[in-house]
Amino acid sequence: xxxxxxxxxxxxxxxxxxxxxxxxxxxxxxxxxxxxxxxxxxxxxxxxxxxxxxxxxxxxxxxxxxxxxxxxxxxxxxxxxxxxxxxxxxxxxxxxxxxxxxxxxxxxxxxxxxxxxxxxxxxxxxxxxxxxxxxxxxxxxxxxxxxxxxxxxxxxxxxxxxxxxxxxxxxxxxxxxxxxxxxxxxxxxxxxxxxxxxxxxxxxxxxxxxxxxxxxxxxxxxxxxx
Numbered sequence: 685x686x687x688x689x690x691x692x693x694x695x696x697x698x699x700x701x702x703x704x705x706x707x708x709x710x711x712x713x714x715x716x717x718x719x720x721x722x723x724x725x726x727x728x729x730x731x732x733x734x735x736x737x738x739x740x741x742x743x744x745x746x747x748x749x750x751x752x753x754x755x756x757x758x759x760x761x762x763x764x765x766x767x768x769x770x771x772x773x774x775x776x777x778x779x780x781x782x783x784x785x786x787x788x789x790x791x792x793x794x795x796x797x798x799x800x801x802x803x804x805x806x807x808x809x810x811x812x813x814x815x816x817x818x819x820x821x822x823x824x825x826x827x828x829x830x831x832x833x834x835x836x837x838x839x840x841x842x843x844x845x846x847x848x849x850x851x852x853x854x855x856x857x858x859x860x861x862x863x864x865x866x867x868x869x870x871x872x873x874x875x876x877x878x879x880x881x882x883x884x885x886x887x888x889x890x891x892x893x894x895x896x897x898x899x900x901x902x903x904x905x906x907x908x909x910x
Contacts, residue, residue, distance in 0.1 A: 719755055720748040794889060795896055804893060808886040810880055819875040826868045831862050 701776065722732045722778035731737050737745060745758040762770065798804040836858050843850040850858075 718750065720750070722746050723757070723813065791892070791896055794893055795900075798889070798893060800888075800897065801893070804886065804890060808883070811882050812885075814876055815879050817883065819872060819879075822868060822872050822875065826865065826872070829865050829868060831856075833865060836861055865882060 718734050720732055721735060721737050722730065723737055723743060723745040724730050725737075725739040726742070729739075731739060741761040743760050747758055749755045749757045758890060778819075798807070836854070837853055840847060840850055840858060847855075
């Protein structure tokens with residue numbers, strides 16, 4: 685074969701190889717204007733793609749602009765257990781946030797109602813005084829009922845040997861009086877419990893209010909900023 689033909693064929697082959705190399709390079713690059721996903725997989729390989737990389741679904745992927753600047757981060761795909769844990773964490777955070785907001789709301793409400801300790805003590809004294817008045821009236825009623833019960837007991841004394849022989853009306857009055865006195869005694873006990881409950885509520889409020897009052901600057905508003 686003539687030398688010129690050999691040289692010609694070699695040139696053609698070289699040109700074809702160069703073209704193939706250029707084509708491969710172009711196909712390997714993402715289209716102009718698309719984003720690029722990049723990551724390092726479990727084997728330590730740095731991978732690039734124009735779409736999320738399957739080999740890196742378990743790890744973070746970086747999304748690049750065509751210019752090479754970072755556009756965003758794509759978090760790893762979570763398992764069902766991991767998603768459940770994440771949701772539980774988010775719910776707990778939301779509940780804690782709601783609790784804090786409710787606490788702030790309660791603080792604001794308390795400070796508006798009780799700008800100082802004197803106002804709080806005044807409200808406590810009035811609430812307890814009202815309950816004591818009710819208890820006082822109930823105690824007076826018990827005294828009257830006990831006097832009536834004493835009279836009934838004196839009448840029943842005639843039938844001490846056989847109470848069943850007492851007139852039905854008298855027996856009925858004694859039974860009704862017994863039930864009435866028991867109800868009044870329960871009511872008095874309830875009033876004592878209510879007084880304790882009211883004082884406990886004011887004590888709890890006082891514990892919350894004292895640091896709030898102390899945090900108010902001199903001449904400042906009683907309503908907290910937060």
